Amino acid sequence: MAAAIFLIFAFLAVVCGLNVVLRRHPVSSALWLIGVMVSLAVLYALLGAHFLAAAQVIVYAGAIMVLFVIVIMLVNAGAEQRSTASRMAQHAGLPLLAALLGALGYVMWRAAPAGKVAGAAAVGKGTAQDIGRALFTTYLLPFELASILVLIAVVGAVVLAYKEMD
Amino acid sequence: MDGVPLTWFLMLSAVLFGLGVAGFVFRRNIITVFMSIELMLNAVNLSFIAFACRLGQVDGQIFAFFVMVVAAAEAAVGLAIILTVFRNRATLQIDELDSLKN
Secondary structure: OOOHHHHHHHHHHHHHOOOOOHOOOOHHHHHHHHHHHHHHHHHHHHHOOOHHHHHHHHHHHHHHHHHHHHHHHHOOOOOOOOOOOOOOHHHHHHHHHHHHHHHHHHHHHHOOOOOOOOOHHHHHOOOHHHHHHHHOOOOHHHHHHHHHHHHHHHHHHHHOOOOOOO | OOOOOOOHHHHHHHHHHHHHHHHHHOOOEHHHHHHHHHHHHHHHHHHHHHHHHHHHHHHHHHHHHHHHHHHHHHHHOOOOOOOHHHHHHHHOOOOOOOOOOO
């Protein structure tokens, strides 16, 4: 059962990811990226990370992608123009990408500990209670620093995007 | 019977990361390049959570949570920069944004 769910949503994630990379129009890419994020949220839930599955949908598929779509609308981005500026990316890109994938796959195949995840192994770790307890005890300092980081990011974004009225 | 091998999750993570790298290298629109970065961050998050599940600890999920926080902050600042660049240069093609070159 868990394997079937994994295969379905892994396939969906890869198809959506391919479309993110291959679509010429930024809005299409953004919509396919939402597909990737929702598929990954299902996989997180399969792994027992229920809080992160919810956060993935709310923060990524919700907030961040809305931001992307709004910016695409603001700058009125059309389909991407083809360019021949990067000769090196055209010729060496695909072999290098295959090499990267091969190296990643080899390392993960060799170094990953055996064993199964998801299904029965994934019960009761990663509810909001578990995450909250870890976040407000062991990881309290990083959590507070993260809040400052987000505050700085908000102020920075406003400063950058603010346009003076003439 | 029940359960999925950890390597399957890691392979999926590697494939998604590779797709993100491909988009980052091949695409010429600055917004799509930015979306490829988000794709790579998501692939890494999947690895973190798969390992957290395998080890039965919550720490990996906390790391994934912080990656999400940083990604949100990065998206806000990055998109503001894209807006400013577009306002000043009136282009989104990264080939034309080469004033730091040479």
